[in-house]
Amino acid sequence: MRLALAIGSFVILIVHGVVFYNQFFHKWENYQTAYFDQARSLAKTDSEKAALEGRKARIEQRIVTQFGDTRVDRCATCHIAADDPRFMQHAQPIKTHPYSAELGDVQANGKWERRHKFTDFGCTVCHDGQGRGLKQEYAHGDDEYWTEPMLGYVVQEQWRKEFKPFLKGKEYMQANCAQCHTEENFAGTPLVAKGRKLFFSQNCYGCHRIEGISDGTLGPELTEVGKKFRIDYLWESVVDPTANMATSIMPNFHLKPDDVKALVIFLKSRRGMNFAETGLARYEAVLNLKKPAEGPAPSAPEMTGPALVAKGRELIDQHSCGACHKVLDRDGGIAPDLTYEGAERDAEWIYDHFKDPKSRTADSIMPTFRFPDSDFRAMTAFLVAQKPQLTAAAPADTYKALCQRCHGEKGDGHGPIAWYLDPYPRDLTKAGFINSKTTERLTNSIKKGVSGTNMPPWGGVLKDDQVNSLLQYVFTTFTKEPRKEIKPLQAPDKNPVASAADSIARGEKTFVVRCSGCHGKKADGKGPNSLDILPRPRNLRNTAFVNSVDDHRLFQSIMYGVQGTAMPSWVDYGLTQNDVGDLVNFIRSINVKLPARTLNARGY
Numbered sequence: 001m002r003l004a005l006a007i008g009s010f011v012i013l014i015v016h017g018v019v020f021y022n023q024f025f026h027k028w029e030n031y032q033t034a035y036f037d038q039a040r041s042l043a044k045t046d047s048e049k050a051a052l053e054g055r056k057a058r059i060e061q062r063i064v065t066q067f068g069d070t071r072v073d074r075c076a077t078c079h080i081a082a083d084d085p086r087f088m089q090h091a092q093p094i095k096t097h098p099y100s101a102e103l104g105d106v107q108a109n110g111k112w113e114r115r116h117k118f119t120d121f122g123c124t125v126c127h128d129g130q131g132r133g134l135k136q137e138y139a140h141g142d143d144e145y146w147t148e149p150m151l152g153y154v155v156q157e158q159w160r161k162e163f164k165p166f167l168k169g170k171e172y173m174q175a176n177c178a179q180c181h182t183e184e185n186f187a188g189t190p191l192v193a194k195g196r197k198l199f200f201s202q203n204c205y206g207c208h209r210i211e212g213i214s215d216g217t218l219g220p221e222l223t224e225v226g227k228k229f230r231i232d233y234l235w236e237s238v239v240d241p242t243a244n245m246a247t248s249i250m251p252n253f254h255l256k257p258d259d260v261k262a263l264v265i266f267l268k269s270r271r272g273m274n275f276a277e278t279g280l281a282r283y284e285a286v287l288n289l290k291k292p293a294e295g296p297a298p299s300a301p302e303m304t305g306p307a308l309v310a311k312g313r314e315l316i317d318q319h320s321c322g323a324c325h326k327v328l329d330r331d332g333g334i335a336p337d338l339t340y341e342g343a344e345r346d347a348e349w350i351y352d353h354f355k356d357p358k359s360r361t362a363d364s365i366m367p368t369f370r371f372p373d374s375d376f377r378a379m380t381a382f383l384v385a386q387k388p389q390l391t392a393a394a395p396a397d398t399y400k401a402l403c404q405r406c407h408g409e410k411g412d413g414h415g416p417i418a419w420y421l422d423p424y425p426r427d428l429t430k431a432g433f434i435n436s437k438t439t440e441r442l443t444n445s446i447k448k449g450v451s452g453t454n455m456p457p458w459g460g461v462l463k464d465d466q467v468n469s470l471l472q473y474v475f476t477t478f479t480k481e482p483r484k485e486i487k488p489l490q491a492p493d494k495n496p497v498a499s500a501a502d503s504i505a506r507g508e509k510t511f512v513v514r515c516s517g518c519h520g521k522k523a524d525g526k527g528p529n530s531l532d533i534l535p536r537p538r539n540l541r542n543t544a545f546v547n548s549v550d551d552h553r554l555f556q557s558i559m560y561g562v563q564g565t566a567m568p569s570w571v572d573y574g575l576t577q578n579d580v581g582d583l584v585n586f587i588r589s590i591n592v593k594l595p596a597r598t599l600n601a602r603g604y
Contacts, residue, residue, distance in 0.1 A: 028077045028134060032057040035080045035087075035094050042086050059134065064122035067179070068273065073122035073131040075139065083118055085111070102188040103177065126176050127151060149230065151175060151268070159232040163239075166257055167231055175226060175268035182274055194259075195266025202253050202263075203323035203332075206367035210270055218367045219250060224272035234264045247531075249365045251324065251334040251420060303378065312382025315375050324366075326405075334420050335366070336454055337405055342386040343460035344449070351380040362452050362542035363422035363525075390461050395473035398466060402458060411478030413535070421454045423525075424535045428474050431481035433564025438486060442471055452545030491555040497581025499588065507586030510579055518566065523590060533566045546591040554584050 036055055043049045060076035081087040082097040090096070097118075099105040104115030116126070124131040128148040133139030141149030144158050152172030155164045174189040184193055196213075199205060205214035211223040225234070236243050238260050241250035255263070303311055316322070322330030326337040341350065352359050354376040357366040390401065408415040411428035418425050428434060434442070446467050449457035462470065475483065497503055512521060518537040520527035525539035540546060558580045561569035570580070 026134065027136075028059075029057040031078050031093055032080050038090075038094070039081075039084065039086070062119060062122050064120070064125060066120065067125045071122055071124055071131055073124055074134060075123040075127075075129070075131060076118065077134060078136075078139070079123075083114075100188065104188075124148075125179075126173055127153075128176065129154075147230065151231070156232070160236060163232055163235050166261060167235060169261075171261070172231060172265055172268070175265045178269035179271060179274060189269075191262045191265045192269050194262040195264070195269075198255075198259055198263045199266060201320050201323065202255070203320040203367075204263075206369055207250070211272070215370055216367055218365070222267060222270055225270050226268040227271040231264055231268055234267050235260060238263055249420065251332075253323070253332070253334075302374075308378050308381040309385045310382075312378035312380070312385075315371075315379050316382060319369070319371065319375070319379075321379075334417055336417065336456070337402075338383060339386065339388060340390070340402075340456075340458075340461045341383040343388075344456040344458065345383075347380055347384050350383050351376055354379060360452075360544060361454060362539055362544065364454075365420055365422070387460075390466075392466075395466075395469040396477075398462070398470050399473055399477075402461070403470075406454065411474065422536065423453055423538070425454075426535065427564070428478040429480075430564035431479050433562065434475070434479045435481060435483050436486065436563040439471070439483075443467055446471065450545070451548035452542040489556050489560050491552055491559060492577070493550070493552045495551045495555070495581050495584050497578055497585060499585040503582045503585045504589045506579075507582035507584070507589075510575075510583055511586055514570065514573070514575070515583075523587070529566075535565055537566070540587050541590055543591040543593075546587060547593055551584060554587065555580055558583060 036052060036057075040049070040052050043052060059074055060080065062073045062076070064071040064073060076082060078093040079095075079097070081090065081094045085096055087094060088096045099107070099112040099114065101107075106113050106115070122131065123129070127150050129141045129150040130138055130143075130146055130148075137143065140154045142154055142156060144156050149156060152167070152169045155167050159167065171191055174192050177186070177189050178192045181189055184196065186193075199210075199214075205216055207216040207219035208214060209216050209221045209223065229237075233244075237250075238255065239252065241248045241252055313328070316327055321327050321338070322332055324332040324335035326332070326335075326339060331337075345353075349360060353361070353364075353366075354369075354371075355373075356368055357364040358368075390398065393401070404415060405417055406415040406421060406425040407413055407428055408418065408425070413425040413427040415425055426433070445455065446462070447457060447459035447464075449455045458467070511519075511523065515523075516527055518527045518529045518533065519525055519540055520530065520537075523540040525537045525542075527537060530537050538545075555577075557567060559569065559571045559575070559577070561567045575583075
């Protein structure tokens, strides 16, 4: 009993001793004591000795007010030798802060002079971290809830382990240098410059807006993204876009780690303000961005013929179309192949799609670019001129060249770009669907395409015998099930119910009750059940598609369902032909036919 009490008392004494030591003897005091002892031994002049005379360990604090919010920096409490050039070879934290000619430090008569003096700038304005902290884990921002850990030095425990090796390195501090040094070719921020170029070459600017740089509207605004998010989140968002939002349509560009790092550093530099500008200067800069030019801009002579085509090719490169599409010698691997575009589409379609992609493909994720109209015309002229002939080849080669990108190597619709297409490419292995359609309809789908979707009309590229051979290849290789005689379905060729306000109202009521679970209350194909269905429910506001199909096909699809999909046979659930007629009238009413366009001499 006495032994146990003795051991317990001893343990309590040790714990109290540790607590007492931690309360009254801090590591920073040890660092400062070690520095003073070594500095005194290195002092050579009377002035150096006098500067150290009587100095004691204390909290070193600087208050910086010139750069954004007021900052309180106590970093020099541990990094006491940061501005003492005699400690260049010592270990941290008793080590001289390195000098940098790229950042403006100059050397004269063997001595360095800092451009960024710690008394003016402090430390956290460049390094980030928690300036008030007096313990390493606090000061460096190791706490997972601290939003600004030291750039390139701290990797927090909860960050994804596969990214951690890439998130260290002093080069990340270039993001903070760019808060003042905004010039593109500043020697101290080469990775910011590289990241900016990638932002344009990978076409990020088409989707994202950064004030003063880009006007994209499809993706989140990035003007203050560096202020809101840490580098681990930015890295993850670039290499794994669906990590934080499963339904994200942002492509994975499969960038090399060095390119990802440059892009992350550029994005981290986007903090919505420039420390080098006063509030008034920034306000004036924003006003000037929106200030209209005085008087009409001088008009350049209009290009035609080969000059226009050459200009279009130049713009295709300049606007980085190859970041997504396959075009010329570049393939972004996430959008349709434009190699045969001139043989597939006419000038009007291409021009309209450039100006407003959704006007031709309702669910396209292609951004609407704000290029000058002359750019759209030149790029249209270039693509129209691209009419390479597909050399005679085996059907398997034709499928690989034209179809595999969307429909996939196995014909199951899971091609490399399928994720970015809506509607999803057809699964050619679904015998229920393929064998319920006539050969004529399937042939027309290949030759004429499917309006309002990414299925192009291959009739301008393939001859009739090539189309037939390709279709037979699909039957034998993917569908496999032998084709049978298709029994005719009883459906009217023309809607027997006249389109009128009362019919449309009845059709809308039926639609909300029977159809909205899959097709959505807006009839856009995005109902609550749609995420669990592949192929997705049809977007019934896709005017190009709806106007391309006749009443007979709509009646068939509603009354008898679509085999190989989730669309059921509604006659089995009590809908009459008149009910279907009302539904068709409602669907037609939300897809108003567009007036015919008057084309110019060039066809757009």
